Amino acid sequence: MLHSFTHSALVYLGTNIDIDAVVAAIEKLRQPADSKDDEENIIRQGPEKAGLSNYLNSIKRLNKALENMQSSNLRANQQTISDLQRLVKNGNTQLENSFDKLLRTETPRSIEPLHYITKERPFPLLSQDTISKLSLMNSYVSGNSSSENSLVKIYAEVRGAYLSQTLVNLAYASVNTAKKKSPDAIYRSGTNGIGMYAQAMEGLFVAEYDIICNIFMRQDWGPAFQAACQAPLAELARTLRELNNHIKAHLSTDCYLAYEVTEIMSGLSNSLDTRTGELKTALAAALKPVRETSKMSLAELLDDTRRKVSTIQALPPDGSPIPVVSETMQRLQTMVDFLRPISSIMISLGDGGWKSMTPSNTSTDAIPSLASFDIGADGKEIFAHYCTDTIDSLMSALEQKARLLLKGKSVLGVFLANNITIIERMIRDSDLKPLLEGRLGGLDTWRKKAKALYSDTCKEISIHLFDVIHTSRTQRPPSGSNESASIVKALSSKDKDAIKAKFQTFNTSFDELVARHKTFSMEREVRQMFAKDVQQMLEPLYNRFWDRYHEIDKGRGKYIKYDKSAIAAVFLSLY
Structure with a gap:
């Protein structure tokens, strides 16, 4: 051969x-x-x-x-x-x-991530001997293949299962901790497991990227890392969809969870992008439903406030404030605890953007950057504008409902003033104060309206204290201790009868006002405000009228119920 x-x-x-x-x-x-x-x-x-x-x-x-x-x-x-x-x-x-x-x-089946988080220990890597052997094998395979590296698929399958199994309990806990014993309980920062879940994911993923960089060639780092993380990221996306469904079903109490998830997951994305240059797109896609709910919540919460007021069938006849006011302010107070993510959302929407928001114009594939979470002046100002919009919308809805259900201007004034006071107090006694200082001109306008409504009765009563008795210059008596006697003496019988009638009518109207004032349920500040208004409007007029005409009764008390000291005591009793 x-x-x-x-x-x-x-x-x-x-x-x-x-x-x-x-x-x-x-x-x-x-x-x-x-x-x-x-x-x-x-x-x-x-x-x-x-x-x-x-x-x-x-x-x-x-x-x-x-x-x-x-x-x-x-x-x-x-x-x-x-x-x-x-x-x-x-x-x-x-x-x-x-x-x-x-x-x-x-590769273990899984590890306990909380062990590493609570003790602040780095997540485990493969041993150096193992990495050396795997790296040698990869060097040969990648150097002798013009197609995709077959070892990347093997690595992703084995390590992906390990990552998923390690994180699965935290994924479950994130959904489970969203469920509350009391459906009306407002979500509080840090009470959901999503923060621990993200922390574990970051630690695991960073360790995994470190391993990959020591086994594979640079061109395979990204593909191997993304493939290994694909399964746990799919579980994350499912978890966030479940959380989003829960949030949407309890928006008024759990919208804050959406803000927290947005901030936590955006922080995770930014951190991993900085340390690995990977996963930003996948994490943005996973976060998208919650992020859109966060944006929509701003308009939805305004609508929810209006809906709650519109469904009210009766209002307290004594003008007491109603729960929707404190509930709305409590929501704004709680929002301050999530000002970083809310500020970012506000900036992305633009000032007043919540007014024209619809589901179709909230969508964006971009995940917020770290810079967007800086609480700058713009974010604070826009949030403050949102707060004042919410308050004005609430007051407008309350006035509209009160005009339908409450009879009389006085009780309407009391109702509005009480609610204004609740709003101001909840601003003053919370972190809303520095945000809204100097921005509450709208409340001043509502207060003036409430005062005008309540004082309308005073105007009617004051009419009885204006006299239409005229005397000629030569007949006008000198002022002094006997001024009233001189004036009364100069009156005709008809004029005297008119003055007597005025005193009697005033007595009746004033007593009704006092009695009604005491039946109203007023916040302390409101009672003092209205008492002061009543006193300032009526006392000077009454004192002048009494000075001029008290001799008409000659001290018998038949027509004049109050002297100046007696009526002053009544005014003081109104406070």
Whole structure:
């Protein structure tokens, strides 16, 4: 066979070729066939028994031999080429299996993430020996493949399962802690498990990226990391969808959870992007439903306030404030605890953007950056504007409902003033105060309206204290202790009767006002405000009228019920 091949080769190469050179070339072609059995023995043993370095060197030699044989393009080498190809394929398969086996052996099913978080310990890596072996295997595979690195898929499958299993309980806890014993309880910052979930995810993912960078070539870092994180990210997306459904079903009490999730997950995205340069798009997609709910909540909460007022069937007949006012202010107070994410949402919407918000114009694929969570002047100002919009919307709805359900201007004034006072008090006694200082001109307008409504009765009563008795200049008596006697003496019988009637009518109207004032339920500030208004409007007029005409009664008390000291005491009793 060799003789026939040599003769053919000599004929082919021509008579001018050095015979020794030809023989040497032929001997070189024969070497792979001669060493095939030795390499096959190494391959059969596998990486573990043969030793990884020895095994990899064997595959490399086989690859080199195969390359040489194929480049000769001689039919005589076809069987050897086939044998070498079989050995190389078998060697590669065993290498992949060895990679898979070693990785599975050294990867736990899961770990307890809270152990590392609570003790502030870094999440575990693979041992240096394991990483060295896996890296050697990858160096060979990635250096001898023009297609995708097969080890990336193996790595992602093994480590992805480990990541998912480690995080699954925290994912469950995030959903479970959203459920409350009392449906009306307002969500409080940090009471949901999402923060711990994100913290564990960051620690695990950063450790995983570190491992990947020590095993794979740079071009495979991103694909390997994204593939390994795909399963736990899918679980995260499912968890956030469940949380979002819960938030939407309890928007008035749990909208704050949406703000917290937005901030936490945005922080996770930014941190991982800084440390790995990966996963920003995947995390933005997972957060998207909650982020959109956060934006929509601003308009929804305004509408919810108006809806609550519109469904009221009756109002307290004594003008007492109603719960929707304190509930609305409590919501604004709680929002301050989430000012960072809310500020970011406000900035993205623009000042007043909540007024024209619809589901179709809230969507955005961009995840907020760290810079967007800086609580700058713009974010604070826009939130303050949202607060004043909420308050004005609430007061407008209350006035509209009160005009339908309450009878009389006085009780309407009391009702509005009480609610204004509740609003002011809840601003003054909370973190809303520095945000809304100097921005409450709208409340002053509502207070003036309430005062005007309540004082309307006073205007009616004051009419009885205006006299229409005229005297000529020559007849006008001098002022002094006997002024009243002189004035009364100068009156005609008809005028005297008119003055008597005025005193009597005033007495009746004033007593009704006092009695009604005392039946109203007023906040302390409101009672003092209205008492002061009544006193300032009526006391000077009454005192002047009494000074002029008290002699009409001659101290008998038939027409005049109050002297100046007595009516002053009544005014004081109103406070």
